[in-house]
Amino acid sequence: MKFIDEVTLFATSGHGGAGCVAFRHEKFIEFGGPSGGDGGKGGDVVFEAATGISTLLELRHRPHQKAENGHNGMGKNRHGAGGKDLLIKVPVGTVIKDAETGDVLADLTENGQKVILLKGGRGGQGNARFATATNKAPKFAQPGEEHEECKIRLELKLMADVGLLGLPNAGKSSLISKVSAARPKIADYPFTTMVPSLGVVPYKDYRSFVMADIPGIIEGAHDGAGLGHRFLKHLERSGILLHLVDISWMPERDPLAEYESINKELALFSPELAAKKQIVVITKIDLSQTKAELPAIKAWFEGNGISVFPISSATGEGVDSLLDEIARRLWGSPDEVW
Secondary structure, three states: OOOOOEEEEEEEOOOOOOOOOOEOOOOOOOOOOEOOOOOOOOOOEEEEEEOOOOOOHHHHOOOEEEOOOOOOOEOOOEOOOOOOOEEEEEEOOEEEEEOOOOOEEEEEOOOOOEEEEEOOOOOOOOHHHHOOOOOOOOOOOOOOOOOOEEEEEEEEOOOOOEEEEEOOOOOHHHHHHHHOOOOOOOOOOOOOOOOOEEEEEEOHHHOEEEEEEOOOOOOOHHHOOOOOOHHHHHHOOOOEEEEEEEOOOOOOOOHHHHHHHHHHHHHHHOHHHHOOOEEEEEEOOOOHHHHHHHHHHHHHHHHOOOOEEEOOOOOOOOHHHHHHHHHHHHHOOHHHHO
16 A cells, blocks of 8 residues: 555535525415424534555545535425534544644544544524414525535654654664564665554563654755655654664765764754654664674764663564663553563
């Protein structure tokens, strides 16, 4: 299934049904009087978050969404039926924004959470409602209330406890495939990961947490370099960021400069995202070049007060220690998790 995380919709609620002007004309009834019924209420536009949906793909092909209009009132005091509500199901983590102003209208973060985005118009009252002692035969009724409409933008932000951050080919996909059932594409060329993916990581005592992998970020992403900043929004809900650093390219590239450039890109995208706590992970320690450079790199990070977790997704070395640290930050010490 194609991953679509942004879509624009034109949503319209239902118009209220018009009230009816009618009079009773029945045999043996001398004074029939007004008998126009009320119009029905227009349908609402309702959004609901559902865990069984992972993309906004279906809505991309249906950009115009309209609830049913209320039915008009009828004679003999018969009221018009209300229009059916339009229920639109979206993935958990969907943010609904006004497409014109950018204002957040709703943020659906829980399964089953509903929001009435647009209310249907009220039905108009029939002429039977307006009969009085001085006006026993009113010849007017109310029209139905107008519908509401809005151009909205849906943005999906993945719901994850841990987000993976790093340059292309830093080992993000290898790690998430090692610790979860997620199977992203893994290859030895940049931008192997083109769309975000989620994996559920099992831990001790039957606990688990959700990990998100996004395409790699490079310097200049804020200007559109690489895949740009588009997928960084999927890390905004993560409580912890794992910043993966690949030092196997040394001395051809400077991993410390790359580490700082990615943090700069985070700050340019969102100061709140840049302020999130990070765990620095040195990957590919099964490679001889990484082993040779690791002591100096580790000393630099620790000299700046940053703990480092060397791992190898290929052999599993260091992965358990990393998971213990994630669990400690999420729930407390590893002993408490048992």
